Amino acid sequence: MDLDYTEQQKAFRQEVRSWLEKHVPGKPLPSFDTSREGFEAHRAWERVLADGRWGMVTWPESYGGRGLDLIQWLIFEEEYYRAGAPLRVNQNGIFLLGPTLMEYGTEEQKARFLTAMASGDEIWAQAWSEPQAGSDLAAVRATAILERDEYVLKGHKIWSSRAVFADWAFGLFRTDPASQRHKGLSLIFFPLNAPGVRVQAIPQIDGETGFAEIFLDDVRVPAFNRLGGEGEGWNICMATAGFERGLMLRSPARFQVAARKLVELFKAHEAEVEPTVRAAVLQSWMDAEAYALSIYATASRLAAGGHIGAEASTNKIFWSEMDIAMHKAALSILGARAELLRTAPEAGDIGRWLDGYFFSLAGPIYAGSNEIQRNIIAERMLGLPRA
Amino acid sequence: MDFRFSEEQTMTADVVRELLADVCQPADLRRLMGAGVARDEARWTKIVEMGLAGALVAEDKGGLGLSAIDFVQIAEACGYAGLPEPLVENAGVVLPLLAAFSANGRAAALLESALVGDVTVTVAHPTNPFVADADTAEAVLVVRDGAVHLIETAKAKIVAQPSVDPFRRLFTVEFEPSDATLIAGADEAAGPLAAALDRGALFAAAQMQGIAQRCVDLGVAYAKERQQFGKPIGSYQAVKHHLATAQVKIEFARPVLHAAAAQLENADLYSRARISQAKLACTDASDVAARTSIQVHGAMGYSWEVDVHFFLKRGIALTNWWGGPAFHRERVAARVFARPLGPEHTFAREAEHA
Known part of the structure; x- marks a missing residue:
């Protein structure tokens, strides 16, 4: 057990600190949940981070990261909060979906989604819960039916943070309509501006918007947007949830x-x-x-x-x-x-x-x-x- | 930065854990309690044969030269087993203290026989109002006006102060200090006495961490067996959630305990606050776990027959041993209100801020 930082770790902390001192906005940004202006201000900050390759320091360099280890990530986070830097508008993407994509995605999917995620060009929302599937997530009813090389999405998702202004969502869908519970579920990505998607903001306890419900009415997405195999959605979601609860959230x-x-x-x-x-x-x-x-x-x-x-x-x-x-x-x-x-x-x-x-x-x-x-x-x- | 034990550290603790699983079961405790004694000579001999008495004494003074981080998991194992014999106090606290005074001939001679396990030694530390195991100890280190005296227990007046814990032997000790009994003046003694407090508090915390896990494990075992409404009670959420809450306390006391052990030798405001935090966290875990285990056991939990009460009582005893919650909260306050706070100071040392 060695609870001292190495010289390299100390130097890394200094590097992070001096970059943040130069770049963190002087004034707090307006909330990313309550206005498009605040959301876009946070997206702009994500781009500043990405330009400095500070978006996700643990990611491989090929996806805009620095290939650093988790201790360095912790040091980065310590300096980030110490500096009072803006909250991460893309946390659903970079902290949850990103690590899951790296584990389960094909090379083509990683190339397509991770780079745009790291740059802030695509901000993600999570679409798992449904009115009848909260704690009992395996009760998901929304369906994704494969028609040739496209999925047709139908259903009602709710309590989706960031969905009001975000670009994409990753949702849990029943790809086998005859299936029960944890079986027959798949994880599928869909653009929130696709035809047939309607997003309705839900005022929160403080009266402000923050989460939303998503209505999907025959939304067509390419089969390419499925992460992992058909029917593997539950296990992949649990892996994502492990990251969410465990380390990064x-x-x-x-x-x-x-x-x-x-x-x-x-x-x-x-x-x-x-x-x-x-x-x-x-x-x-x-x-x-x-x-x-x-x-x-x-x-x-x-x-x-x-x-x-x-x-x-x-x-x-x-x-x-x-x-x-x-x-x-x-x-x-x-x-x-x-x-x-x-x-x-x-x-x-x-x-x-x-x-x-x-x-x-x-x-x-x-x-x-x-x-x-x-x-x-x-x-x-x-x-x-x-x- | 690497917050993991070495394989050697874990292996050593595993050996102790296995030994205690073999020779320190609740049935063994009950046999000892029936006999009205607090030491099983056969078990103590096995522990001594492992060479653990000198664990924390420097190698050039005849010990193993281990540090707190090497010993902390052993202390946890002792708590888990409810070990009656004074391994943690003797090897973890008193012998390193005695070794600090080994320039004195009497101290050196006593240390030598204590290291081979012929005798044990105890301490009347100003932090504790009582002296543990003075009846079986050869000698007691006593503090008077900051100076340390070494008194053969045969020459002191010791008065038993019976504890609720059937295996704790507490005493008050009266003695006549003299030039002959003095082994260290106040200036020389201050550092070692402060270090003894740190080790005492740390290893009391470690034992409580072990106690907490034992209480949860006993509760879990019972909840799997006991059937009500046609099912094991452990399948009901009300019971599950009680035990899960206790386990969360344990999970978040552990890293504090281990960080405190790793930094004990810094001996500064930061390391002392961390030790005190560990004592508070492990006290809380042990308290919650013991009460949870009793509740999960139902009426059986309130009975003499179920073993939980051994661990409840040891927890009550250790809560105030080497400083109670108020004492340790003030040591935390001394760091919190006087030194920089924030994520970049988690592993800080005084030297860096001097």
């Missing part, structure tokens, strides 16, 4: 930066808050550190050829519950001002804690609800019998 640095801001907020209001809040602030810092250490341990193991397993589910539970606790601590410190909008004259230094608190409440739901994660832990890590 929520960088530890995100929470470590939030913990630092929470400590700063606490210090500014220490005299006014009750003693239990101090313990909650310290716990938030400790949890963020624990999550970071855990990801370093996982990254070290993966770098040595290991695979991510059911511990991906423990990660998802841990960060989502930590995120809520952290924001609750901040709201406690803000006291009576916690309910104010930032436009209120008395808002002062309330920051974005209330927005963050709302968003944290989604954490235990998206990317597979925490109830499902606990089932996975119980069955696959602890070996308890299925219901």
